[in-house]
Amino acid sequence: MKEIALPQGEEARKKRARSLRRKRKFTNGAVFAVALVAIACLIGLLVAAIMLQTGEREQARDTVLYILTGSFTGGAVLFALAAFGLGVLATRIQAAEMDYLERMCGMDCFYVGDATVAQFCEKELYIRSESPDKKAKIHIPYREIRFHSVCTRKKPCEKGKWSVVIEVPSHYVLKRSGAPKAFIETDGKERLYRILQARGLELLGERPPHEGEKRPNTRYPATAKLLLPDADKRRRNLIIIGVNALIVVAGILVAIFWRDMTLLGAILCVLGAVFVARGIAGYVQSKGILTLGEAGLYWKESGNAAAERFFLKWEVIESVRYETIQDKRFIVVQCSFGAFHLPDIAGACEAIDAAKPGICA
Structure with a gap:
């Protein structure tokens, strides 16, 4: 992602931020409008096609319907492609805006939540609001923090989204301490990796790619599959x-x-x-899928493309165990940077133990 340069002066920076916000809102609105037009063209195409097969056969009527069918077909394809392209552009604009706002807060600041940034100072990590007017800060000494490099993979392949998970004692960020640890996530960026190195802070876990480095998107085949119909x-x-x-x-x-x-x-x-x-597509997708392979474990929750899914390599999994929460039994996949909860699938632990002996507690 290409960084947007920070102008000199506070007012110039705020003006650039407002410009980026307007651009993001306009692009998001354009995506919505173009998608609606594409849907309208698709519905018009289906209506015209059905009308061609029904009603009285008249040359003038059929000619008009053929013209409408071709127009709606071209419009549906054109506007669908335009919506896809605008969607990609909107994602990039939003990412560029977030990065710009981060750097407005400081070159050592990174978003860790809604309007909340983590600032990497000399000896402490500050968790604070992005607004300089709010004085409340959380100070956490580096000696009590662990930093994990995490790659979130939505499919059983090498490609994924890199992030840094910050592990801190829970009493710093939670009013009522339930677990001994709390995890805070921020996007993995070259700027963040440079700051961690400059502060002498160790980054645990998988090594992220260097700037400009391209890794092959290796796909990991499954050797076992378990289904959980919903x-x-x-x-x-x-x-x-x-x-x-x-x-x-x-x-x-x-x-x-x-x-x-x-x-x-x-x-x-x-x-x-x-x-x-x-309805047919929803029925087919109404099942959870757990697949196991030589490289790791993949879980896809019941539902559509937006349903929860993740792939974890065996080397990042510490243990797999059963846990009962509110009278419901879950399979807990424990990693150093957090825990993942799966429904209780018959034979899952046995299959996991067969794929990776000794990992089930």
């Missing part, structure tokens, strides 16, 4: 499929028997078909 989600998706299948049938009947209502029937068919497809 009965409640599957039941809800079956209801969605059934109700919308009836809407499709109703739309077909309306289009056949009421010639004046062909457009309404086509719209009902399109909406019903869209939600039937969504």
